Amino acid sequence: MTWGRFTFTPTSLTPTPPYLSPLNPTTGRERGGQEEEQLLTHRTNPSDHDKEKTEVEWRRQEERKRRISDVCSANGTVEFPGKLWAFDQIPNRELDHLIVDDRHEIIYCYVPKVACTNWKRVMVVLSAGLLTPEGQPYRSPQDVPPELIHNSSLHLTFSKFWRRYGRLSRHLMKVKLQSYTKFLFVRDPFVRLISAFRNKFQQPNEDFYRQFGSVMLRRYGNRDGKGNSSQRVPESAAEAFTEGSAPRSLSL
Numbered sequence: 001m002t003w004g005r006f007t008f009t010p011t012s013l014t015p016t017p018p019y020l021s022p023l024n025p026t027t028g029r030e031r032g033g034q035e036e037e038q039l040l041t042h043r044t045n046p047s048d049h050d051k052e053k054t055e056v057e058w059r060r061q062e063e064r065k066r067r068i069s070d071v072c073s074a075n076g077t078v079e080f081p082g083k084l085w086a087f088d089q090i091p092n093r094e095l096d097h098l099i100v101d102d103r104h105e106i107i108y109c110y111v112p113k114v115a116c117t118n119w120k121r122v123m124v125v126l127s128a129g130l131l132t133p134e135g136q137p138y139r140s141p142q143d144v145p146p147e148l149i150h151n152s153s154l155h156l157t158f159s160k161f162w163r164r165y166g167r168l169s170r171h172l173m174k175v176k177l178q179s180y181t182k183f184l185f186v187r188d189p190f191v192r193l194i195s196a197f198r199n200k201f202q203q204p205n206e207d208f209y210r211q212f213g214s215v216m217l218r219r220y221g222n223r224d225g226k227g228n229s230s231q232r233v234p235e236s237a238a239e240a241f242t243e244g245s246a247p248r249s250l251s252l
Contacts (some may be wrong), residue, residue, distance in 0.1 A: 088170060093186040095158035100176060101127050113192040120149050130154060174223060209237035219246060
């Protein structure tokens, strides 16, 4: 979805319906013979129910697009800090999520917990900025080492322009914003929250435990960080998981 040259893409797209799948939903095997013929007939002659379902999905996508447009528009009804800032008023630290690929003239605005890890892999491959142990650029996103994906030095972001271009940085940012293709992906906020909880708190993660987990235990777990061992806040995620202070499984 695009306004000007800025593309917004909702990630909550409806999966392929079973009747359009090349696999038989009952056996899990590829359709063949008469089944394939029936599948092709269904694709070319969809039922009224299928048409109605498609129309409902289309309306849902249009509503999502309008909501994104409203949030991003200066005239929108949603208020948030910095909404009316001019570009020159935005602090450099706020521009760290804009990854620039000059080779392909694209700018990716990543949103945490919205497939950003995989898209960062794609950006690494496109920019050819990371070399394999053999000295060749990575060709497949899945081959990029996971421990390097979120390394801040790996990607060229707008926040690094000042160090590279000095006084010309803001001018170059504006030029690229006007001429490059820009895109981001969005996701239901509650699904993002659940994804973050499962990924960052239901698995030992020392960085997130130090920044958030220990604070949450101190504030809401009836622990003051002092006293006997049963009441104190564990010093590490490993200790918290060992003693049973880790979050319980979240099933929805």
